[in-house]
Amino acid sequence: xxxxxxxxxxxxxxxxxxxxxxxxxxxxxxxxxxxxxxxxxxxxxxxxxxxxxxxxxxxxxxxxxxxxxxxxxxxxxxxxxxxxxxxxxxxxxxxxxxxxxxxxxxxxxxxxxxxxxxxxxxxxxxxxxxxxxxxxxxxxxxxxxxxxxxxxxxxxxxxxxxxxxxxxxxxxxxxxxxxxxxxxxxxxxxxxxxxxxxxxxxxxxxxxxxxxxxxxxxxxxxxxxxxxxxxxxxxxxxxxxxxxxxxxxxxxxxxxxxxxxxxxxxxxxxxxxxxxxxxxxxxxxxx
Amino acid sequence: xxxxxxxxxxxxxxxxxxxxxxxxxxxxxxxxxxxxxxxxxxxxxxxxxxxxxxxxxxxxxxxxxxxxxxxxxxxxxxxxxxxxxxxxxxxxxxxxxxxxxxxxxxxxxxxxxxxxxxxxxxxxxxxxxxxxxxxxxxxxxxxxxxxxxxxxxxxxxxxxxxxxxxxxxxxxxxxxxxxxxxxxxxxxxxxxxxxxxxxxxxxxxxxxxxxxxxxxxxxxxxxxxxxxxxxxxxxxxxxxxxxxxxxxxxxxxxxxxxxxxxxxxxxxxxxxxx
Numbered sequence: 001x002x003x004x005x006x007x008x009x010x011x012x013x014x015x016x017x018x019x020x021x022x023x024x025x026x027x028x029x030x031x032x033x034x035x036x037x038x039x040x041x042x043x044x045x046x047x048x049x050x051x052x053x054x055x056x057x058x059x060x061x062x063x064x065x066x067x068x069x070x071x072x073x074x075x076x077x078x079x080x081x082x083x084x085x086x087x088x089x090x091x092x093x094x095x096x097x098x099x100x101x102x103x104x105x106x107x108x109x110x111x112x113x114x115x116x117x118x119x120x121x122x123x124x125x126x127x128x129x130x131x132x133x134x135x136x137x138x139x140x141x142x143x144x145x146x147x148x149x150x151x152x153x154x155x156x157x158x159x160x161x162x163x164x165x166x167x168x169x170x171x172x173x174x175x176x177x178x179x180x181x182x183x184x185x186x187x188x189x190x191x192x193x194x195x196x197x198x199x200x201x202x203x204x205x206x207x208x209x210x211x212x213x214x215x216x217x218x219x220x221x222x223x224x225x226x227x228x229x230x231x232x233x234x235x236x237x238x239x240x241x242x243x244x245x246x247x248x249x250x251x252x253x254x255x256x257x258x259x260x261x262x263x264x265x266x267x268x269x270x271x272x273x274x275x276x277x278x279x280x281x282x283x284x285x286x287x
Numbered sequence: 288x289x290x291x292x293x294x295x296x297x298x299x300x301x302x303x304x305x306x307x308x309x310x311x312x313x314x315x316x317x318x319x320x321x322x323x324x325x326x327x328x329x330x331x332x333x334x335x336x337x338x339x340x341x342x343x344x345x346x347x348x349x350x351x352x353x354x355x356x357x358x359x360x361x362x363x364x365x366x367x368x369x370x371x372x373x374x375x376x377x378x379x380x381x382x383x384x385x386x387x388x389x390x391x392x393x394x395x396x397x398x399x400x401x402x403x404x405x406x407x408x409x410x411x412x413x414x415x416x417x418x419x420x421x422x423x424x425x426x427x428x429x430x431x432x433x434x435x436x437x438x439x440x441x442x443x444x445x446x447x448x449x450x451x452x453x454x455x456x457x458x459x460x461x462x463x464x465x466x467x468x469x470x471x472x473x474x475x476x477x478x479x480x481x482x483x484x485x486x487x488x489x490x491x492x493x494x495x496x497x498x499x500x501x502x503x504x505x506x507x508x509x510x511x512x513x514x515x516x517x518x519x520x521x522x523x524x525x526x527x528x529x530x531x532x533x534x535x536x537x538x539x540x541x542x543x544x545x546x547x548x549x550x551x552x553x554x555x556x557x558x559x560x561x
Contacts, residue, residue, distance in 0.1 A: 013560070013561060014556060014558045014559055014560065014561060015559055015560050016560060016561075050556050052554040052555055052556065053552075053553065053554045053555055054555060054559065176302065179294050179295065179298060179299060179302075180291075180293070180294065180295065181290075181293040181294060181295050182295055183295050183297070183298060184298070185298070213309065214305065214306055214309040214310060214558070215556055215558050216310070216556045216557050216558050217306065217450075219302050219305065219306060239301075240301055240302065240305055
C-alpha cells in the first residue's frame with residue numbers, strides 16, 4: 001500500500017502563534033494538492049524554537065476548544081498532521097510537545113523526554129521533562145513520535161520500535177553548526193547519519209522534519225528526510241530553504257524487508273530487560 | 288592553512304547571506320551601512336551584504352584620518368567598484384583633531400580608540416540617514432583576542448563574520464572575489480604609517496588561528512596545546528588575552544536587586560515576535 005507523506009520544512013515567527021498557524025494551514029492546502037496522507041511539521045512549529053521567557057506565553061492545549069488547535073483539528077479531517085507546540089499541563093508544567101492529529105481527533109501527544117541543556121541549548125531551564133515513550137496507531141499504521149534530542153539518544157527510537165512503531169516520526173528545530181570543508185554542516189551530517197541508522201537497525205520508515213530560517217545568530221538547516229526500512233534515502237529536502245518535501249512510501253516494504261532481515265522477530269527483549277536490571281542494580285538505579 | 292580551519296565557502300556564503308537578510312528585514316529594515324576600511328574584514332562583510340540585500344541597499348562609508356594610508360582609501364574603492372554598493376567618504380579628521388589638540392599627550396592607544404569611536408558615530412548617523420543597520424566587521428580571531436575598540440569598530444547591529452577566524456576570512460574572501468590587493472596586503476588598523484596587526488600582536492594570524500581553534504573549538508587544555516607543538520609562552524599569552532578581554536564580548540553586567548533582572552532572568556532573543 002502506497003502513501004504520500006509530506007514534510008513542511010518551514011521557517012517560523014518567534015512567539016507569533018497566529019502567524020505560524022496561518023503558515024500551517026497554507027502548507028495543509030499544498031500538501032492536499034500533493035495528495036499527502038500525512039503532513040509533518042518540525043519541532044515547535046507553532047511557536048518558534050529559542051523561546052526562553054516567551055515559552056510560558058505561547059502554550060496551547062491540544063483540544064477542540066483551543067483557538068489554535070480548532071482549525072488544525074478541522075484540517076486533520078482531510079489529512080493527518082503532526083504539529084509542534086508548547087503544552088501546558090493541568091498543573092502548569094510546560095513541555096516541548098508534538099501532537100498527532102487525525103480525523104478531527106488528537107491521536108497522540110508526545111512530550112520531549114530529552115531536553116538538551118548544554119552548549120548552545122538551554123531547554124531544561126524553561127521546560128519540564130516528558131516522561132513517556134509510546135507508540136500509537138494511525139491510519140498509516142503504528143507510529144512513534146520523537147523530538148530532536150529524543151532521537152540523539154538511542155533509547156526512545158528503540159522503545160518506540162518495541163512498542164510497535166513501524167513509522168518513526170522525528171521532528172527537529174536543529175541549529176546548524178560545525179562548518180568544515182564538507183558541503184554540509186556537521187550537525188546535518190550527524191542527524192542524517194543516525195536517521196539512516198535507525199531506519200536500517202529497526203527496519204522501519206524514518207521520517208524527519210527539520211525547520212529552516214534564523215533566530216538571532218542561529219541558523220536552522222532543513223534537509224528533511226525520509227528513509228525506508230532498507231535504510232535507503234527516499235527524499236531529502238533542500239538545505240536552508242523552505243520547502244514542502246514529498247515522499248511516497250510503500251508500506252509493503254516493511255513486509256519485504258523484514259522477510260529478508262528479521263531483526264525485529266529476533267530481538268531479545270527479555271535479555272535486554274534482564275541485563276538492564278542487572279546494570280541498573282549494579283549502578284544503584286537509573287535516572 | 289590548517290586542514291581543520293578550511294571551510295566550505297559555498298555553504299558559508301549561503302548561511303551568512305541568509306543571516307544578513309533575515310536579521311535585517313525582520314528588524315524592519317532592508318538596507319545596511321558598513322564602514323569600509325580597505326581591509327579584508329570589512330570588504331568581506333560588504334560583499335556578503337551586497338549579495339544578501341542587493342548592492343543599492345548597501346552604503347559603504349570610507350572614513351579616513353589625515354594620516355591614513357592612501358592605499359586604504361584606494362583599496363576600499365576597489366571593493367565599492369567591484370560590488371556596486373553605494374558609497375560615501377566622511378573624513379574623521381575634523382571630528383577627532385580638536386580632541387587630540389586638547390590632549391596632545393594622548394598616546395597611540397588613545398588616539399586609535401578616539402578614531403575608532405568617531406567612525407562609529409559616523410556609521411550610526413548614516414544608519415539613521417540611510418535607513419540601514421550597521422553591519423559589523425569583526426572576525427573571531429580579533430574578538431577572542433580583544434583586538435578591537437569597545438564601542439568603536441566593534442559596534443554594530445549584526446555581525447556576519449564573527450565566527451570566522453582571520454584565515455577563514457581570507458579563504459571566504461578569495462572565493463567571493465574580494466580584490467586581490469585587499470586580500471594580500473598585511474592586515475593593519477592603519478593608525479600610523481607601517482603599523483601591522485601581526486607586529487603589534489607579536490604573532491601571525493596563521494599561527495594564532497591554529498592555536499585558537501584548539502583552545503576554543505576543540506576545548507584543548509593549555510597543556511594539550513603545548514603537547515600539540517605550540518610554545519608554552521605563546522599559549523599562555525593567548526589564553527590570558529582571551530580571558531582579559533571577556534568584558535568586550537558581553538553587555539555590561541547589571542547589579543541584581545529585583546526578582547527579575549535584565550540579562551539574568553529576563554531572557555528573550557532579539558528576534559522576539561518576528
